[in-house]
Amino acid sequence: MKKINIQTYITTFMLLFVLAVICSLIGYANDKGTLVFTPATVFLMKLHAILKLPTETIGYSGLIKGIYGLIGGLILNVILYSFVLERFVFYVKSLKQKVF
Secondary structure (H helix, E strand, O other), X not given: OOOOOHHHHHHHHHHHHHHHHHHHHHHXXXXXXXXXXXXXXXXXXXXXXXXXXXXXXXXXXXXXXXXXXXXXXXXXXXXXXXXXXXXXXXXXXXXXXXXX
């Protein structure tokens, strides 16, 4: 495995973190019953189910209660997904260099 491109990693981390926060707020509004359903909110609500997957599956939110559990789980998910996305971008760039 080649070295991680820090700029790509930080960029994907920031973008995914903002997206995950927005999706978490929409999921919270849906749980409280105050969500106005539009096509964008429905899409973000479905995306919320994907973004919370790794730590929700292992029961991280049940292990650590309160806001620290929510934020910690959110950050762990974003770290994992940004690493995977960075590796995907690296793979696509290396494929592009081999083709041309």
